Amino acid sequence: MDQAVIRRRRVGGFNPAGLFGSTEGLWFNFADISSLYQDNLAATPLTAPDQSIGLAADRSRVRSPITTAAVAQASAGLRPKWGRAPKVKRNLLTWTEDFTNAAWAKANGSVSGTRFTPNTTAAVQHRLDQVSAIPAGPQVFWAELKYAGYQWASLRIGAEGAAFDILNGVVGGITSGATATITSLANGNYLCAFFAPSAVANATIRINVEPSDTIGGQFAGNGINGLDIIRAQREAGSTINSYQKVTNAFDVTESGVPSYGFIRPDLVDDVLTTTMPAAQTGDVAVFGRTASRIESGISYLSGASFSIGATTVTGMSAGVLSSVGDVVGILAIGRALTTAEKATLLAYYQARGAGAWI
């Protein structure tokens, strides 16, 4: 059998709880919503992204009651939030189907439902815009648009962009060095895409209504006609990938692709705490979506406090939570893991969105 297949099967069947046996330790798996609760007494299970965590059960072994060795927070104002995202998050935008949200700034127009309606001010900008991360290298900004009274719309990254005829499905003017496509979808919708070269490194993307096939023309709306905006995506690369719906900063989903949970401590005052059930010395690993980190020879006394937050994990280097990003899982075990165990553990969490060791 192919070695890669064997490795995948081993990882697929691997459960970090199997590392413990009779060894003391703790394992908190934020990727698995079934071990998480909204309150610190484990009375109300976590049910959805954007909720705060009051308790995370220890999964290193069967605990009874479930609050035993669980990290918890009694104060509502100090609880980290839980979110979910696919293993690979591509869409750099947020609120990608709710253009009424404040994440989309509006200029000379307003949004109701999916419709952006330019106002009666004579201006060159009747638009929505959003500031996001800037991809390294080439990028694609695309949106699904529908005619609602204006024939032309443009997609821009900073001052660069392309105009689209969303009545007839034709690409209009494009700024130098870029390309654009328009694809007819169902119900009169068009997938309009602007492909920008590496040189276009601007954080702001814009969706404009245009008076003609040239971007940046001045006009005044009638306050009635508009542009329907269904969804939008900005991503690195030169191809249009599957759409990722970003409901908000804590909820990213993609059709046919699993999303994995994480906590996002605010790095200010969010803390989950437990009491060490027994003394231990060994490895502590934190798996984050940006990176993962393992540190060795960390000792805890029985009855000592073990905390996740505000910026580190008890016993680990200062600021470790700042460097790993959203936390998918944390494991503290009372022995040194072998090289193979570390690799398997990392693979388990990389399959759930974690980054490589740092």
Place this chain on the structure above:
Amino acid sequence: MTTSAVLIIPAPYKAGANAVGEAMGWGPDNYTIPLSTDGETVTHWACRTDVQPSFLAILLAAGYDLTRAGMTPEQIAVVQAELDAMTPAPVIPPGASTVLAAMDVCLSESLWGIDHMQAVMGEKNMVRL
């Protein structure tokens, strides 16, 4: 939908603010961030959290002037509608009006977590001790 909030209370009001928070079901000791306006003594305590519209409705019911939190009349009208729809009407804990009169509520839809906290400290010329 939640909004990032930084709640700042002058140091003498910390116990009262925690008592009000506990009476509202927030649990104990929510104000854990020591802040200073002179860089030496703790003059204020803060809590960075996320709040729902229902929280703002309770603030409104307790007499908090939401324009102090930077909210527009239109946004306050939305909160008022949230309050009007709450059944039963929220119970305002004893001492809430005194605490709220001293409290700064800083809201943000665009900044979150440490970024929001740092922005607020910058605006108010405060440092974390």
